[in-house]
Amino acid sequence: MNSRNYDDSNIFAKIIKGDIKAEIVYENDNVICFKDISPRAPVHILIIPKNKYIDLNDFSSNSNTEEKISIFQAFSKIVKKFNLEKSGYRLISNSGKDGRQEVPHLHFHMLGGKDIGKMLSL
Ligand code: AMP
Secondary structure, three states, X not given: OOOOOOOOOOHHHHHHHOOXXXXXXXXXXXXXXXXXXXXXXXXXXXXXXXXXXXXXXXXXXHOOHHHHHHHHHHHHHHHHHOOOXXXXXXXXXXXXXXXXXXXXXXXXXXXXXXXXXXXXXX
C-alpha cells in the first residue's frame, strides 16, 4: 500500500489505456516508453510501468520481480535506440511534493543528446 492513493484519471493512465495518444518508442508487457510532450533535451523519453504505481517508492515496495526487470530492460532499450551509450544521459524520477512530481504515475525521464548541465542549480 502507498500512503497516497493512485489517481486513475492521471494523463499517463489515459496513455496506457490508449485514450490519449503518445509517441511510443518502445513497449513490452509491463512498460511503455514515449516522448515527453515538452522535451527538455534533444532526447527526452518517459519510461513508465503499465501497472498503477504512484512513484518509485510505491514501485519498489509493491511491484513484482518481472516488472522490476522490465523497467531495467526498458532503460537499456532506450539507451540503445537513441544512441546514448557513449555520450551519456540523465535518468530522473520526481516524486511527491518536494520532488515536484506533476503526473502521479511513476515515470523516469531519460534525457540526452546534449550536455544536460549541472544536476541541480544551487
Ligand atoms: P513530472 O514533473 O516528473 O511529473 O513530469 C511530467 C512530465 O510529463 C512533464 O515533463 C510533461 O511534459 C510530461 N507530459 C505531460 N503530459 C504529457 C503527454 N500527454 N504526453 C507526453 N508527455 C507528457
